[in-house]
Amino acid sequence: MRPNKKDELVEKALEVFYRNGFHATGMDLLVRETCVSKTSMYKHFRTKEELILAALQLRDLRFRGWYTARVAALATTPQDQLLVMFDALGEWFREDGFCGCMFVKASAEFQHPDHVIHQQAAAHKHLLLDYVTGLARAAGYPDPETLARQLLLLKEGAITAAVMGDSADPAGDAKAAAAILLAAARAVA
Amino acid sequence: MRPNKKDELVEKALEVFYRNGFHATGMDLLVRETCVSKTSMYKHFRTKEELILAALQLRDLRFRGWYTARVAALATTPQDQLLVMFDALGEWFREDGFCGCMFVKASAEFQHPDHVIHQQAAAHKHLLLDYVTGLARAAGYPDPETLARQLLLLKEGAITAAVMGDSADPAGDAKAAAAILLAAARAVA
DNA sequence: CTCAAGATTTACCGATCAGTACAGTTACTG
DNA sequence: CAGTAACTGTACTGATCGGTAAATCTTGAG
Numbered sequence: 058m059r060p061n062k063k064d065e066l067v068e069k070a071l072e073v074f075y076r077n078g079f080h081a082t083g084m085d086l087l088v089r090e091t092c093v094s095k096t097s098m099y100k101h102f103r104t105k106e107e108l109i110l111a112a113l114q115l116r117d118l119r120f121r122g123w124y125t126a127r128v129a130a131l132a133t134t135p136q137d138q139l140l141v142m143f144d145a146l147g148e149w150f151r152e153d154g155f156c157g158c159m160f161v162k163a164s165a166e167f168q169h170p171d172h173v174i175h176q177q178a179a180a181h182k183h184l185l186l187d188y189v190t191g192l193a194r195a196a197g198y199p200d201p202e203t204l205a206r207q208l209l210l211l212k213e214g215a216i217t218a219a220v221m222g223d224s225a226d227p228a229g230d231a232k233a234a235a236a237i238l239l240a241a242a243r244a245v246a
Numbered sequence: 247m248r249p250n251k252k253d254e255l256v257e258k259a260l261e262v263f264y265r266n267g268f269h270a271t272g273m274d275l276l277v278r279e280t281c282v283s284k285t286s287m288y289k290h291f292r293t294k295e296e297l298i299l300a301a302l303q304l305r306d307l308r309f310r311g312w313y314t315a316r317v318a319a320l321a322t323t324p325q326d327q328l329l330v331m332f333d334a335l336g337e338w339f340r341e342d343g344f345c346g347c348m349f350v351k352a353s354a355e356f357q358h359p360d361h362v363i364h365q366q367a368a369a370h371k372h373l374l375l376d377y378v379t380g381l382a383r384a385a386g387y388p389d390p391e392t393l394a395r396q397l398l399l400l401k402e403g404a405i406t407a408a409v410m411g412d413s414a415d416p417a418g419d420a421k422a423a424a425a426i427l428l429a430a431a432r433a434v435a
Numbered sequence: 436c437t438c439a440a441g442a443t444t445t446a447c448c449g450a451t452c453a454g455t456a457c458a459g460t461t462a463c464t465g
Numbered sequence: 466c467a468g469t470a471a472c473t474g475t476a477c478t479g480a481t482c483g484g485t486a487a488a489t490c491t492t493g494a495g
Contacts, residue, residue, distance in 0.1 A: 078355055080269035084483060094444050096485080105483065156357050164410055165354040166267055168345050179410045186412055206413050207423040213406040214399030221353055221368045223375055224395050234396040234427055241426045273453060283474045285455080294453065 063101045066091055071112040075159050079109055079166045079174075109163070109174055116159050117181045124149075125188060135195035136239075139208065142189070143235055146212060147228030150219045157220040161213075185209065204242050211235055252290045255280055260301040264348050268298055268355045268363075298352070298363055305348050306370045313338075314377060324384035325428075328397065331378070332424055335401060336417030339408045346409040350402075374398065393431050400424055 069091045073082050084105055088095045102108040124145055131141035149155060160178035167174040186209055193201030193208075211231040218227035258280045262271050273294055277284045291297040313334055320330035338344060349367035356363040375398055382390030382397075400420040407416035 076357075078269070078357060080267070081355070083481070085481075094442095095483095096445090097443060099484065100442080103484095157354065160410075161350070161406060162354040162357075165346065165351040166270070168265075168267065168351075170411065179412070182407075182410045182412050203419065203422070206407070206416075206419045207400075209412065210400050210403030210407060210416065210420055210423060211396075212403065214401065214403030217350060217402040217406065218371075218395070218399060221349075221371045222359065223368075223371050223398065227395075227399065230392065230395045231399055233392070234399060234423075237427055237430045238423055241430070272451070274451075283472095285475090286473060288454070289472080292454095 062093075066093065066098065066101055067108070067111045067115050070108050071115055071159075074109065074112050075116070075162075076154070076156065079163065106174065110177055113159065113163060113174065113177050113181070117177075117184070120159075121181075121184060121188070124185075135192045136197075139189070139192050139196060139239060140232060140235060142192075142208075142212070143215070143228050143232035146215060146231065147226070150215075150228055155219070158213075158216045161216065182209075182213075185212075198239075198242050200242070204238065207238055208235055211238075251282075255282065255287065255290055256297070256300045256304050259297050260304055260348075263298065263301050264305070264351075265343070265345065268352065295363065299366055302348065302352060302363065302366050302370070306366075306373070309348075310370075310373060310377070313374075324381045325386075328378070328381050328385060328428060329421060329424060331381075331397075331401070332404070332417050332421035335404060335420065336415070339404075339417055344408070347402075347405045350405065371398075371402075374401075387428075387431050389431070393427065396427055397424055400427075 066087075070087055073087060073090060077086075084095065084098065087108075088098055091098070098108075102111065124142075127145040127148065128138050128142050131144055132138045160181045164175050164178040167178075169175060170179075186205055189208055190201050190205035193204045198204050211234055215227040215231040218224045218230075224230055255276075259276055262276060262279060266275075273284065273287065276297075277287055280287070287297075291300065313331075316334040316337065317327050317331050320333055321327045349370045353364050353367040356367075358364060359368075375394055378397055379390050379394035382393045387393050400423055404416040404420040407413050407419075413419055
């Protein structure tokens with residue numbers, strides 16, 4: 058049971074779950090794609106649910122890492138970062154293989170709020186909210202909590218729009234709206 | 247084959263799919279819940295996919311009917327309706343048994359953009375966009391298309407937030423943000 | 436080399452999946 | 466009443482679901 062083997066399994070599972078969905082992906086398929094036997098798979102993860110949770114955790118770390126780094130690269134001041142977070146979003150939308158937010162999909166497939174998977178998905182969103190709230194506070198806005206929640210509404214809405222194809226440039230729409238909200242929030246200060 | 251029997255089946259399927267998910271709901275369960283034999287079920291709908299499409303169509307008609315009626319009841323002018331659409335949204339969130347947008351969930355479970363179910367889900371969102379664009383145009387805003395797209399970002403984001411529990415009152419946050427966007431759009435005119 | 440301990444594979448479990456063959460039942464026609 | 470056409474219920478199909486028992490292979494110690 059090499060420790061890196063387990064990571065490979067999670068990696069592959071993440072990819073397949075993201076592309077295929079959770080219920081629609083059977084353990085047999087995962088076993089086939091990872092070139093590992095079923096028993097070995099179940100040695101690493103006692104249930105499918107455990108594997109899903111591991112995949113979501115990896116996704117959370119990776120996405121938040123990429124996203125915050127990208128935002129930091131695109132702008133230096135918290136004020137500007139609140140805007141370029143929508144540019145980073147647009148880059149994500151245009152990536153090959155983009156098909157929505159894994160956590161939204163997870164909570165859609167495991168709907169019950171008490172379900173572990175649903176809660177882990179919600180936790181990811183909460184961490185993102187904390188991140189944006191921190192930016193808003195650092196930028197000196199009054200009521201950074203409300204501002205962050207509203208910016209996240211735009212972000213989540215843009216993801217949905219990107220998946221459902223309502224708009225040619227959902228991230229751009231969101232960024233324009235965000236600029237208005239930011240200006241208005243600043244005026245109140 | 248009474249015509250109303252088919253409607254009952256769609257009705258029940260809609261409820262179970264909404265509560266349980268699509269892949270997670272087997273035809274056996276639906277047959278059990280509708281008190282109809284499997285053969286009869288497959289007489290009305292040749293495949294599960296056909297049943298899902300019928301359920302989505304009913305949901306589309308019903309939700310848009312309810313939503314536009316509720317908005318019309320809460321305000322008379324298009325200008326005010328663009329705001330109270332978020333009050334109606336909040337009422338929906340607080341309904342018993344609310345568990346997100348059926349079309350978002352459908353497109354999450356049937357991800358491929360070419361899939362019939364995905365497209366039918368996208369069509370619903372497009373009809374809603376047309377509705378809001380119409381309101382924005384009637385209210386006399388310049389660039390009603392962009393304004394409508396941005397308001398819908400807030401609406402979709404609020405739905406996600408309501409499902410994932412980021413916020414105590416996502417509809418209220420969205421309404422406040424919408425008010426700012428509306429004022430800014432008016433100022434440009 | 437021998438031999439035990441751990442990891443891996445094969446083959447399988449009962450349950451459930453979407454979908455169907457066929458016999459039985461009903462209801463309308465003459 | 467007989468005949469028939471439409472409908473319904475039972476019982477089943479092969480495939481796949483998540484998960485496992487027992488056999489096989491690998492490995493390191495003595």
